[in-house]
Amino acid sequence: MSDPRSLIAEAEKLTKPQSGFFSFLSGSSQSMRLEEATDLYIQAANSYRLKKEFNSAGEQFIKASDIQSKLSNHNDSANHLVEAYKCFKGVAPLEAIEALKKAIHIFLTQNGQFRRAANFTNDLAELYESVGDSENAMGSYEQAGDYFTTDHAEALANKAFIKCADLAALSGNYKKAVELYDTVIKQSVGNAMTRWSLKDYFFKSILCVLCQDDVIEAQKRSTHYLTEDPSWEQTRENKLLQDIIISIDQGDIEGFSDKVFEYDQFSKLDKLKTQLLLKIKTTVVDRDDDDLL
Numbered sequence: 001m002s003d004p005r006s007l008i009a010e011a012e013k014l015t016k017p018q019s020g021f022f023s024f025l026s027g028s029s030q031s032m033r034l035e036e037a038t039d040l041y042i043q044a045a046n047s048y049r050l051k052k053e054f055n056s057a058g059e060q061f062i063k064a065s066d067i068q069s070k071l072s073n074h075n076d077s078a079n080h081l082v083e084a085y086k087c088f089k090g091v092a093p094l095e096a097i098e099a100l101k102k103a104i105h106i107f108l109t110q111n112g113q114f115r116r117a118a119n120f121t122n123d124l125a126e127l128y129e130s131v132g133d134s135e136n137a138m139g140s141y142e143q144a145g146d147y148f149t150t151d152h153a154e155a156l157a158n159k160a161f162i163k164c165a166d167l168a169a170l171s172g173n174y175k176k177a178v179e180l181y182d183t184v185i186k187q188s189v190g191n192a193m194t195r196w197s198l199k200d201y202f203f204k205s206i207l208c209v210l211c212q213d214d215v216i217e218a219q220k221r222s223t224h225y226l227t228e229d230p231s232w233e234q235t236r237e238n239k240l241l242q243d244i245i246i247s248i249d250q251g252d253i254e255g256f257s258d259k260v261f262e263y264d265q266f267s268k269l270d271k272l273k274t275q276l277l278l279k280i281k282t283t284v285v286d287r288d289d290d291d292l293l
Contacts, residue, residue: 004044008060011040015067034071038064042080049087058087058095065102074110078103082120093131100124118147122160129167138167142180158184158194165204166272174208181205189228198229203237207276210241213284215248236267244280253286 014037017030045060065080081103088096100120107117125140141164148157165180181201188194188201202225209218222241225232232238240263247256260277263269269277 002043002047004047004056004060007040007044007047011037011044011063014040031071034067038067038076041067045083045087054087054091055095058084058092058099061087062099074106078106078111081106085120085123089127093127097124097127097131100127114147114151115153118144118151118153118156118160121147122156125160125163134167134171138164138171138173138176141167154187155194158187162201169204169208169211170272170275172211174211177208178205181208185228195229198225199232199235199237202229202232203241204273204276206241207273207280210244210248210284211276211279215245215284219245236263244285248280248285251286253281256281256285 014033041060041064045057045064048054048057048060061080061084065077065084068074068077068080081099084099085096085103088099100123104117104120104124107113107120121140121144125137125144128134128137128140141160145157145160145164148154148160161180161184165177165184168174168180169177181204185198185201185205188198202221206218206221209221218241222232222238225238240259243259244256247253247259260269260281
């Protein structure tokens, strides 16, 4: 494959406007020259990619996208931005974010490609997570869920909404988390494919309510969920929640810790549930006890 630097140099020559006699001799319009320049930038990008010089590869795809944007070839412009995102993803996440945001904007405003916009908005959320930007990650997951819903892809929408809800719960935005869990619960009830996940959504929703120190609402929800799924009554999750409510009423910190420990022996607690239970223990059951579970 040709030296990418020579390809870039040739592409840069082609992007410079030609006029008068030189334009007549070349026999090509400026748009044709720009198309040729685009091809050269793409060749250079792929050459860099083969060498695993991903940052340089991404930069050339950005140049190709900019040219196609000037030519009003919006689909090609967006596709080159996606390639740039793929190159930047592992080496320059902030550049990957910018490239992907521009591509998503084109998919939505120029092409009406909601499924592609949804998929890449989900990828954008993951990028934000990778750089520790939880707020933008939440916003992107929720937006992806909305786009999937518009495209009638309920299962994918629910997956995105759950990711957003989990991040909201981890960040202490319990009200937002509960709203999103409720959205997914409504979509999942009566759906044989997703019904098995209901107990997990019920559990996290009620834990978030308890984190807000609202025992009455937690009990109401637990009772209401029985009408949504009668099997909820016999689950370990519901039994633990009932034990937690008793511990809160009695201020029994040891009983709370014992019941959580017993549950964890059979159903390993993940990071989110552990954090929620710790919040309940330290701020609801025993406001003066900062011990870990």
